[in-house]
Amino acid sequence: MSAGGEGAVRIREAGVADMDTLHALICALADHHGQREFVLCTPADLRRDIAGPEPRFGAVLAEVDGRAAGFASWTWLHSIWLGGRVMNIDDVFVHDGHRGRGVGEALMHAARAACRARGVPRLRWEVQPDNAAAIRFYERLGARLRTKGIFGWDA
Helix, strand or coil: CECCCCCEEEEEECCHHHHHHHHHHHHHHHHHCCCHHHCCCCHHHHHHHHCCCCCCEEEEEEEECCEEEEEEEEEEEEECCCCEEEEEEEEEEECHHHCCCCHHHHHHHHHHHHHHHCCCCCEEECCCCCCHHHHHHHHHCCCCCCCCCCCCCCC
């Protein structure tokens, strides 16, 4: 990852004005997984949910030469065991042309910094058990895999 100049990666927290870009990145992630039909949110939904004194989610954007290269997004959970909030990383995505340049690592560190800045003691995220590359990436960052089954119901 370059520190400056052409090809430099810039990481910053997303704001209301970035929601069209974030939506396009969410769609790119869904396309990457062949799951575009599951993206139901609109840029207007994202603008509504990131705004206000208690945002429902947060995100950081990676930009290279002023163009979106990737993102990480999170929501907040409450842990009764910890007695407080936990950052739940929802998605991490880097466009193919920017992979292998440290963008994903920079996004994860930026999310961790956002977590710390808010006084939240823990981050958590999920990974598909067969996603060996992602597991290696997260382990290289020093994260621990805690295996737990995830069930769900549609209400």
